[in-house]
Amino acid sequence: MNLLLCSLFREKKRRRVVELTEKMVVDGGSGRTCEWDGRWNHIKKFLERSGPFTHPDFEPSTESLQFMLETCKILVIGAGGLGCELLKDLALSGFRNIHVVDMDTIDVSNLNRQFLFRPTDVGRPKANVAADFVNNRIPGCCVVPHFKKIQDIDETFYRQFHIIVCGLDSIVARRWMNGMLLSLLVFEDGVLDPSSIIPLIDGGTEGFKGNARVILPGMTACIDCTLELYPPQINFPMCTIASMPRLPEHCIEYVRMLLWPKETPFGDGVVLDGDDPEHIQWVYQRSLERAADFNITGVTYRLTQGVVKRIIPAVASTNAVIAGKSAYIPLNNYMVFNDVDGLYTYTFEAERKENCSACSQVPLDLHFSPSSKLQEMLDHLTESASLQMKSPALTATVEGKNKTLYLQSVASIEQRTRPNLSKTLKELGLSDGQELAVADATTPQTMLFRLCFTS
Amino acid sequence: MAATKASKEQKYDRQLRLWGDHGQESLESAHVCLINATATGTEILKNLVLPGIGAFTIVDGHTVSGEDVGNNFFLSNNSIGKNRAQAATELLQELNSDVSGNFVEESPNKLLDNNPEFFNRFTIVIGVQLPESTCLRLDSVLWSASVPFLVCKSYGLIGYMRLVVQEHSVIESHPDNALEDLRLNQPFAELKNHIQSYDLDSMDKKDHSHTPWIIIVAKHLERWLSEHNLQPPKNYKEKEAFRQFIREGIRKKENGVPEDEENFEEAIKNVNTALNPTKIPSTVEDLFNSEECNDVTSQTPSFWVMLRAVKEFALNEGNGSLPVRGTIPDMIADSQKFINLQNVYREKAMQDAAAVSKHVECLLQSIGKVGYSTYIANRRCRCLGKNSSFLRVVRCRSLAEEYSVDTVNKDEITSSMDNPDSEMVFYLMLRSVDRFYQQHSRYPGVYNYQVEDDISKLKLCVNSLLQEYSLNVNIKDDYIHEFCRYGAAEPHTVAAFLGGSAAQEAIKIISHQFVPFNNTFIYNAMSQTSATLQL
Numbered sequence: 001m002n003l004l005l006c007s008l009f010r011e012k013k014r015r016r017v018v019e020l021t022e023k024m025v026v027d028g029g030s031g032r033t034c035e036w037d038g039r040w041n042h043i044k045k046f047l048e049r050s051g052p053f054t055h056p057d058f059e060p061s062t063e064s065l066q067f068m069l070e071t072c073k074i075l076v077i078g079a080g081g082l083g084c085e086l087l088k089d090l091a092l093s094g095f096r097n098i099h100v101v102d103m104d105t106i107d108v109s110n111l112n113r114q115f116l117f118r119p120t121d122v123g124r125p126k127a128n129v130a131a132d133f134v135n136n137r138i139p140g141c142c143v144v145p146h147f148k149k150i151q152d153i154d155e156t157f158y159r160q161f162h163i164i165v166c167g168l169d170s171i172v173a174r175r176w177m178n179g180m181l182l183s184l185l186v187f188e189d190g191v192l193d194p195s196s197i198i199p200l201i202d203g204g205t206e207g208f209k210g211n212a213r214v215i216l217p218g219m220t221a222c223i224d225c226t227l228e229l230y231p232p233q234i235n236f237p238m239c240t241i242a243s244m245p246r247l248p249e250h251c252i253e254y255v256r257m258l259l260w261p262k263e264t265p266f267g268d269g270v271v272l273d274g275d276d277p278e279h280i281q282w283v284y285q286r287s288l289e290r291a292a293d294f295n296i297t298g299v300t301y302r303l304t305q306g307v308v309k310r311i312i313p314a315v316a317s318t319n320a321v322i323a324g325k326s327a328y329i330p331l332n333n334y335m336v337f338n339d340v341d342g343l344y345t346y347t348f349e350a351e352r353k354e355n356c357s358a359c360s361q362v363p364l365d366l367h368f369s370p371s372s373k374l375q376e377m378l379d380h381l382t383e384s385a386s387l388q389m390k391s392p393a394l395t396a397t398v399e400g401k402n403k404t405l406y407l408q409s410v411a412s413i414e415q416r417t418r419p420n421l422s423k424t425l426k427e428l429g430l431s432d433g434q435e436l437a438v439a440d441a442t443t444p445q446t447m448l449f450r451l452c453f454t455s
Numbered sequence: 456m457a458a459t460k461a462s463k464e465q466k467y468d469r470q471l472r473l474w475g476d477h478g479q480e481s482l483e484s485a486h487v488c489l490i491n492a493t494a495t496g497t498e499i500l501k502n503l504v505l506p507g508i509g510a511f512t513i514v515d516g517h518t519v520s521g522e523d524v525g526n527n528f529f530l531s532n533n534s535i536g537k538n539r540a541q542a543a544t545e546l547l548q549e550l551n552s553d554v555s556g557n558f559v560e561e562s563p564n565k566l567l568d569n570n571p572e573f574f575n576r577f578t579i580v581i582g583v584q585l586p587e588s589t590c591l592r593l594d595s596v597l598w599s600a601s602v603p604f605l606v607c608k609s610y611g612l613i614g615y616m617r618l619v620v621q622e623h624s625v626i627e628s629h630p631d632n633a634l635e636d637l638r639l640n641q642p643f644a645e646l647k648n649h650i651q652s653y654d655l656d657s658m659d660k661k662d663h664s665h666t667p668w669i670i671i672v673a674k675h676l677e678r679w680l681s682e683h684n685l686q687p688p689k690n691y692k693e694k695e696a697f698r699q700f701i702r703e704g705i706r707k708k709e710n711g712v713p714e715d716e717e718n719f720e721e722a723i724k725n726v727n728t729a730l731n732p733t734k735i736p737s738t739v740e741d742l743f744n745s746e747e748c749n750d751v752t753s754q755t756p757s758f759w760v761m762l763r764a765v766k767e768f769a770l771n772e773g774n775g776s777l778p779v780r781g782t783i784p785d786m787i788a789d790s791q792k793f794i795n796l797q798n799v800y801r802e803k804a805m806q807d808a809a810a811v812s813k814h815v816e817c818l819l820q821s822i823g824k825v826g827y828s829t830y831i832a833n834r835r836c837r838c839l840g841k842n843s844s845f846l847r848v849v850r851c852r853s854l855a856e857e858y859s860v861d862t863v864n865k866d867e868i869t870s871s872m873d874n875p876d877s878e879m880v881f882y883l884m885l886r887s888v889d890r891f892y893q894q895h896s897r898y899p900g901v902y903n904y905q906v907e908d909d910i911s912k913l914k915l916c917v918n919s920l921l922q923e924y925s926l927n928v929n930i931k932d933d934y935i936h937e938f939c940r941y942g943a944a945e946p947h948t949v950a951a952f953l954g955g956s957a958a959q960e961a962i963k964i965i966s967h968q969f970v971p972f973n974n975t976f977i978y979n980a981m982s983q984t985s986a987t988l989q990l
Contacts, residue, residue: 036521036532038521039521039525040525041525041944043944045944049940052936053933053981092527108462109468109469113469137531208969244789246790306472311468311469312469315469316502317958317962320951320954321952321956324954325952335983339956339959340630340631340969342971342973342987347983347984
């Protein structure tokens with residue numbers, strides 16, 4: 001794997017250096033020097049000296065530092081716990097052309113670990129503040145911020161980077177990024193063009209645990225190949241919440257899911273905002289009442305907030321560790337870390353899944369009887385461990401025309417297509433072997449499935 | 456004042472969920488000493504300042520060089536030539552106004568010469584990129600003063616941490632996968648009575664399918680015991696039979712098809728958990744058998760007094776078992792049945808904790824600490840009871856013992872080196888490199904022209920090290936070459952990894968929550984692997 005990585009770099013480097021040289025001829029070149037003696041001493045020892053454990057293709061040279069400083073372009077996704085650490089690590093490792101994308105603004109609860117932010121920054125966009133801080137602290141570094149959702153940026157943006165490093169806090173977003181890089185792959189006569197591969201390094205943390213992995217889209221295991229590794233989200237059954245609570249969490253979910261929509265305490269259509277202390281206080285009080293009805297103890301303000309916002313505990317140290325691992329490309333591609341009891345690390349090679357829904361390039365079969373209802377197909381797409389879609393939209397070509405079978409995200413279309421859910425596949429005019437197109441938040445591209453009727 | 460407390464709660468919210476308010480209090484009372492504000496040092500300190508330690512003091516006699524600024528986020532190029540302790544303190548301080556930062560512009564050796572008691576005031580001392588000789592001096596002083604000492608090094612692509620602490624007790628170890636404490640093999644009286652109050656056969660359909668699985672297993676176990684000579688299911692075959700036995704308890708519809716009784720399915724799934732015998736873990740038994748536990752005097756630290764009290768409980772009220780933990784996992788049941796069952800365990804736990812508390816009182820009386828009724832508060836006894844299976848004591852021996860020819864851990868070193876590429880080789884290389892420094896007053900390969908020549912010089916150091924300790928191991932030339940290649944470089948990513956790891960270990964020491972490593976941790980950034988060695 002490292003072999004390819006190196007030649008990938010070489011190729012991109014060669015092309016980019018050529019571009020740059022051409023540009024300089026036109027511009028007359030510009031020099032922004034802010035160097036001082038010894039600045040890169042620590043790094044040079046690795047770039048300019050050969051060693052017994054380096055890759056056979058590695059050639060020590062003074063050009064590598066130049067490449068990193070001037071040419072290499074890295075994208076950091078997320079400017080939160082991992083993102084702040086990553087920006088620092090990359091900048092101090094000699095990378096200057098860094099872009100960072102984050103759609104969030106700074107919250108007080110970020111300050112215990114997202115060290116590029118200060119109390120006066122609360123409310124400002126993370127990407128912007130992070131970029132400013134790093135650019136000021138590290139002369140010559142040029143971090144370009146993008147205060148946007150990753151889904152709102154198109155492929156021409158992503159295509160320009162040599163490496164993409166993710167510090168995201170949602171699986172949906174990871175899968176989207178994964179899908180985006182897969183969509184950039186170029187195949188010539190069925191053979192993958194290596195220069196179209198953009199390596200993706202993905203890290204995640206939770207309390208004292210974390211993991212980091214390297215993905216070469218099209219070559220190694222992708223996010224979806226190992227979807228089953230991600231722990232399922234805890235969702236309590238509705239009957240427990242509605243009529244048989246046992247834990248304080250059940251009481252809080254009751255207020256959040258049933259009481260709030262019923263009583264609309266802050267006005268019609270006002271959605272529960274986990275960041276609004278008044279909202280949380282209301283939920284907390286009502287949860288206490290609910291708990292008292294059933295003799296349940298343990299409802300606290302902190303627990304209420306944790307449940308409503310699905311808070312994941314976080315500390316600076318774990319983020320520092322995972323970012324530190326992520327910034328250095330390893331041999332095996334998946335590493336886990338846990339420092340609850342002593343320190344534990346484990347590294348292994350995640351394998352590609354043959355029939356991965358994202359990267360296997362083969363349309364997946366869906367097996368249903370013609371008398372199955374569309375709702376069943378929808379349930380399969382959302383509940384199957386290997387697909388785990390969020391709210392899939394299904395379309396198919398029926399009698400030569402493109403037909404939306406069901407779509408949730410646009411209210412008017414949802415209403416119009418809702419009756420289809422209780423119709424059978426046969427009634428909807430679907431035939432054996434036909435293609436179904438499915439769009440979902442978990443992927444930027446439409447996924448193709450093949451419908452196979454069972455008897 | 457109230458405003459600051461509320462805003463602190465908000466700021467620290469994500470970490471309070473891990474170590475609680477009491478953990479945070481211990482952090483805020485801590486004063487951490489960092490020796491050497493290199494990249495590794497400032498990264499460690501950053502991860503302690505952000506969560507809000509009370510204070511830090513940086514001890515560093517070096518002046519900032521261009522090279523220092525290149526890999527350190529907390530030094531800027533306009534501090535080149537200034538004292539490194541002062542420069543780093545400024546930029547670390549501004550991370551968190553709750554923390555008070557101090558610096559001493561002095562080398563640790565000078566301090567040890569002029570004022571060896573300087574270090575006694577700290578909660579923990581963290582020494583970074585220190586040569587062996589300085590580490591040994593600090594080790595001696597800190598060991599006598601019972602101040603925990605954490606030694607850290609980033610050397611090329613290798614990270615190293617060594618914890619030195621005479622005795623570190625942990626009540627709240629927060630184990631990842633703790634076994635439940637259900638007592639089904641020896642139900643206490645109140646639990647027995649509660650189980651007795653159920654008559655599965657006479658229940659209506661709704662009650663039957665909403666009875667907690669603990670009750671279901673208990674009922675079936677009762678019958679099984681009476682039919683199997685009071686022997687619980689032991690092996691796989693018997694447990695399978697027991698599962699089937701429970702399955703037969705599922706009610707059937709008129710047509711013979713079994714009802715959908717999820718609580719019974721839960722019972723079947725949890726048979727292994729339910730049949731776990733109640734016993735005192737060997738870790739706790741060992742603690743019960745130790746001298747400190749059995750020889751309680753007025754000098755005995757509170758942890759051992761509490762441990763002795765738990766032992767007394769186990770020998771008396773506990774009938775050979777530890778205090779009941781008092782928690783049960785969530786399970787399918789109606790609210791009332793679940794809460795009632797949960798309360799049975801909870802009340803028993805409180806009873807047991809009160810009994811432990813009484814033993815604590817007696818012990819304190821016997822050693823003349825009567826007036827110290829708040830010395831070990833009741834709340835702590837409840838915490839103690841809840842965590843009695845998870846009590847841990849970590850002892851990390853001194854550097855003097857590690858380095859002495861008489862007490863070196865030869866076995867650990869030679870057995871690890873059966874695999875010549877194990878992380879142990881990096882430990883030996885770090886020791887060798889220190890030897891090189893002692894001899895040549897520099898590290899190998901710092902300048903390009905030195906690299907090749909230093910390989911043979913370093914090899915001599917390696918051999919002298921192995922000889923001195925009579926270690927019959929082979930160190931491949933490749934590692935010697937690699938360590939010359941490193942030229943004592945401190946790449947930021949390795950410093951950052953170590954910064955996170957070391958800070959968390961320091962937090963464990965300060966808060967007495969979670970279990971620290973024992974006693975040497977090696978990180979190999981080349982392969983992204985690590986190992987913990989006991990040296």
